[in-house]
Amino acid sequence: MTGYSAAALPPDWPGGFWVHFGVFTVILLVFILVMAMALIYFERRAQGRFQVRIGPNRTGPFGVLQPIADAIKALTKESITPAKGDKLVYWLAPVVAFVPVCMVFAVIPFQDGALLADLNIGILYVVAVSSVTTVGIFMAGWSSNNKYAVLGAMRSIAMAVSYEIPLGLAILGIVLVAGSLSLNEIVTSQNIPYFLLQPLGLLVFFLAASAEINRAPFDLLEAESEIVAGFHIEYSGMKFALFYLVEYCEALAISAIITTLYLSGWKGPWLPPVLWFLIKVVLVFFVFVWVRSTIPRLRVDQIMGFAWKGLLPLALINLFITGIQVVVWPGGLPWVLIFVNWAIMAVLILLWSRLFRLGGGRVEV
Amino acid sequence: MAIRTEPFVINMGPQHPSTHGVFRMRLTLDGEVIIDLEPIFGYLHRGIEKIVEGRPYAQIVPITDRLDYLASMTNNLAYVIAVEKLAGIKVPERAEYLRVIMSELQRLASHLIGVGSFLNDCGAYFTPFMYMYREREKIVDLFEMVCGQRLTYNYMRIGGVSHDVPDEFMAALDKFVKTMPAFIDEYDQLLAGNEILLARTKGVGILPKELAINSSASGPVLRGSGVKWDIRKADPYSVYNHLNFDIPTGTVGDCYDRYRVRMEEMRQSVRIIRQAMEQMPAGAVRADVPRLIRPPVGEAYGHIESPKGELGFYVVSDNSIAPYRLHIRPPTLINLTTLRDMIVGWKVADAVIIFGSIDICLGEVDR
Numbered sequence: 264m265t266g267y268s269a270a271a272l273p274p275d276w277p278g279g280f281w282v283h284f285g286v287f288t289v290i291l292l293v294f295i296l297v298m299a300m301a302l303i304y305f306e307r308r309a310q311g312r313f314q315v316r317i318g319p320n321r322t323g324p325f326g327v328l329q330p331i332a333d334a335i336k337a338l339t340k341e342s343i344t345p346a347k348g349d350k351l352v353y354w355l356a357p358v359v360a361f362v363p364v365c366m367v368f369a370v371i372p373f374q375d376g377a378l379l380a381d382l383n384i385g386i387l388y389v390v391a392v393s394s395v396t397t398v399g400i401f402m403a404g405w406s407s408n409n410k411y412a413v414l415g416a417m418r419s420i421a422m423a424v425s426y427e428i429p430l431g432l433a434i435l436g437i438v439l440v441a442g443s444l445s446l447n448e449i450v451t452s453q454n455i456p457y458f459l460l461q462p463l464g465l466l467v468f469f470l471a472a473s474a475e476i477n478r479a480p481f482d483l484l485e486a487e488s489e490i491v492a493g494f495h496i497e498y499s500g501m502k503f504a505l506f507y508l509v510e511y512c513e514a515l516a517i518s519a520i521i522t523t524l525y526l527s528g529w530k531g532p533w534l535p536p537v538l539w540f541l542i543k544v545v546l547v548f549f550v551f552v553w554v555r556s557t558i559p560r561l562r563v564d565q566i567m568g569f570a571w572k573g574l575l576p577l578a579l580i581n582l583f584i585t586g587i588q589v590v591v592w593p594g595g596l597p598w599v600l601i602f603v604n605w606a607i608m609a610v611l612i613l614l615w616s617r618l619f620r621l622g623g624g625r626v627e628v
Numbered sequence: 629m630a631i632r633t634e635p636f637v638i639n640m641g642p643q644h645p646s647t648h649g650v651f652r653m654r655l656t657l658d659g660e661v662i663i664d665l666e667p668i669f670g671y672l673h674r675g676i677e678k679i680v681e682g683r684p685y686a687q688i689v690p691i692t693d694r695l696d697y698l699a700s701m702t703n704n705l706a707y708v709i710a711v712e713k714l715a716g717i718k719v720p721e722r723a724e725y726l727r728v729i730m731s732e733l734q735r736l737a738s739h740l741i742g743v744g745s746f747l748n749d750c751g752a753y754f755t756p757f758m759y760m761y762r763e764r765e766k767i768v769d770l771f772e773m774v775c776g777q778r779l780t781y782n783y784m785r786i787g788g789v790s791h792d793v794p795d796e797f798m799a800a801l802d803k804f805v806k807t808m809p810a811f812i813d814e815y816d817q818l819l820a821g822n823e824i825l826l827a828r829t830k831g832v833g834i835l836p837k838e839l840a841i842n843s844s845a846s847g848p849v850l851r852g853s854g855v856k857w858d859i860r861k862a863d864p865y866s867v868y869n870h871l872n873f874d875i876p877t878g879t880v881g882d883c884y885d886r887y888r889v890r891m892e893e894m895r896q897s898v899r900i901i902r903q904a905m906e907q908m909p910a911g912a913v914r915a916d917v918p919r920l921i922r923p924p925v926g927e928a929y930g931h932i933e934s935p936k937g938e939l940g941f942y943v944v945s946d947n948s949i950a951p952y953r954l955h956i957r958p959p960t961l962i963n964l965t966t967l968r969d970m971i972v973g974w975k976v977a978d979a980v981i982i983f984g985s986i987d988i989c990l991g992e993v994d995r
Contacts (some may be wrong), residue, residue, distance in 0.1 A: 314759075480824055
């Protein structure tokens with residue numbers, strides 16, 4: 264039981280630790296599924312607004328039952344397996360993709376101490392577990408025996424390898440400032456929300472995370488206009504719905520992690536902490552929706568270039584500056600650094616947009 | 629030790645969201661890089677050139693609607709111009725102005741879809757497309773006012789147009805023409821200077837000037853390569869020589885230039901419509917032409933600048949009520965001939981963009 268904080272457990276819970284653990288796991292899973300459906304509805308309505316149309320508004324009041332109707336439809340559809348596909352891997356892939364995303368939520372604090380497992384290596388656990396989803400996506404692409412699916416799977420691996428690094432480096436900045444890997448402690452240590460102290464880190468983290476969860480403009484492993492649906496082109500019925508859920512659960516998880524790391528998690532005045540947490544999660548998710556409905560997609564080599572030439576140096580610089588600041592002010596960073604760090608970010612972004620150009624890329628054949 | 633690799637053949641289409649219909653590209657890939665491409669078309673072949681040989685001249689107009697179904701008005705126009713040339717029919721002036729207004733509205737509608745789906749191919753997930761559809765819808769409403777149809781208009785007649793515009797049309801058109809420039813600015817604000825769009829389209833899919841001329845490309849594809857050639861100026865038909873407008877051209881011939889040429893042409897179209905509205909005289913809209921015409925033995929070629937390029941109809945008459953032979957010069961089929969030269973060496977994602985920047989309509993390519 265190393266790593267658990269015993270204080271989070273109610274001492275008089277009937278049945279002891281495991282019953283408590285089981286009940287809260289079920290609650291958490293239900294929360295994830297309901298929240299994912301809510302986000303699907305939210306995204307479709309918001310995107311409708313962005314695209315001068317209405318969005319789903321027929322099923323239930325304001326169309327709120329649309330995701331449920333979609334789920335029922337997906338469940339009643341025939342699930343087709345490609346004749347020449349690898350059946351076992353094909354069947355396993357949605358599960359392998361879905362389970363790690365749910366596991367991420369075990370360490371996310373909904374309010375002070377309200378988390379399933381207060382691991383002292385919480386954020387490391389998040390990074391480790393969430394990258395397993397890529398394996399599921401690759402399995403799906405490979406086992407489908409479809410060329411578009413293989414292209415999508417290839418792209419997903421290439422992207423995962425590139426973007427894990429700036430993602431990890433951005434997180435390291437937070438860890439340095441907070442002095443802890445536990446997500447709950449990261450929240451409690453945020454007297455000044457870290458998006459003020461770590462603006463560059465937030466930027467790098469946000470972009471790398473959008474690539475990790477395949478949101479636009481990095482959604483090229485399921486780029487509809489290029490490789491149709493990419494890795495899940497052959498999936499139908501509930502297996503497809505699981506991939507669809509993975510997409511939104513990942514977005515939910517990343518929004519929750521950004522909230523926890525940068526937006527001081529459940530902290531906030533007047534309202535109950537859980538509500539603050541949810542509001543911030545939805546706000547972060549809204550930014551994802553916003554970006555998705557306004558920005559074109561990058562090409563595969565441009566995405567790699569962006570990771571290695573753009574995000575990686577920025578993440579390293581951020582880590583370096585943060586390191587110096589933590590050494591100079593060991594008792595916690597003063598609020599004056601907010602202005603310093605935002606100025607540094609502005610200068611660096613200006614510099615990079617001058618130095619670093621995407622484009623070109625023809626290969627002589 | 630080098631890893632043994634082999635090229636990877638992938639069929640893009642005929643069922644693919646980005647092939648704008650039932651076009652098929654057989655791509656040979658090395659990783660993501662395209663090393664060969666074979667365009668395959670004919671999935672939408674309906675034998676239009678043969679069907680028309682058994683029909684009276686007037687009944688061919690609705691068939692031309694089915695060529696480029698995103699620009700039916702200009703198809704009608706090209707056909708009736710060819711037949712009028714053949715039969716020596718003089719068209720009333722009001723009808724000529726109506727034809728110009730309709731074909732410029734059609735150019736706007738066609739370019740809106742062309743640019744919208746091009747940006748959609750770039751990955752701007754449907755937002756620009758929906759914005760442009762909003763204005764196309766207004767144009768289609770105007771057409772519905774005029775002829776009752778929203779897609780296959782069948783409005784032009786040999787010797788004029790089918791009927792005069794209704795009273796409320798001019799007011800609605802005036803409102804549309806006044807608001808449209810602001811909407812075109814809005815599309816530009818959405819994406820024109822976007823860094824990702826520039827990275828995806830600048831320098832991509834270059835069609836050199838010489839190749840564009842040698843392959844007899846036309847329309848925005850040719851003008852994107854920097855050739856100032858527009859049938860409306862080069863061989864003016866209808867009343868285009870009374871109207872002032874510019875021909876926008878690109879410099880490099882890449883996807884971005886073709887996109888910019890289309891955006892600029894939309895502004896010019898609004899300008900043309902505004903002038904035509906001012907100059908339009910009153911009077912008849914249709915010459916006195918019998919239902920069944922028997923043009924003298926001979927042949928004629930009528931061509932116009934359709935939204936997608938030079939659309940030509942070559943009609944041969946043997947003095948019967950139906951054409952002996954009718955050949956269609958579809959602009960997009962000829963623009964497609966350089967597809968391989970543009971795409972080879974680029975990546976799969978670029979193939980979609982380059983293909984989208986040609987702006988084809990399969991109804992016209994396959995006929």
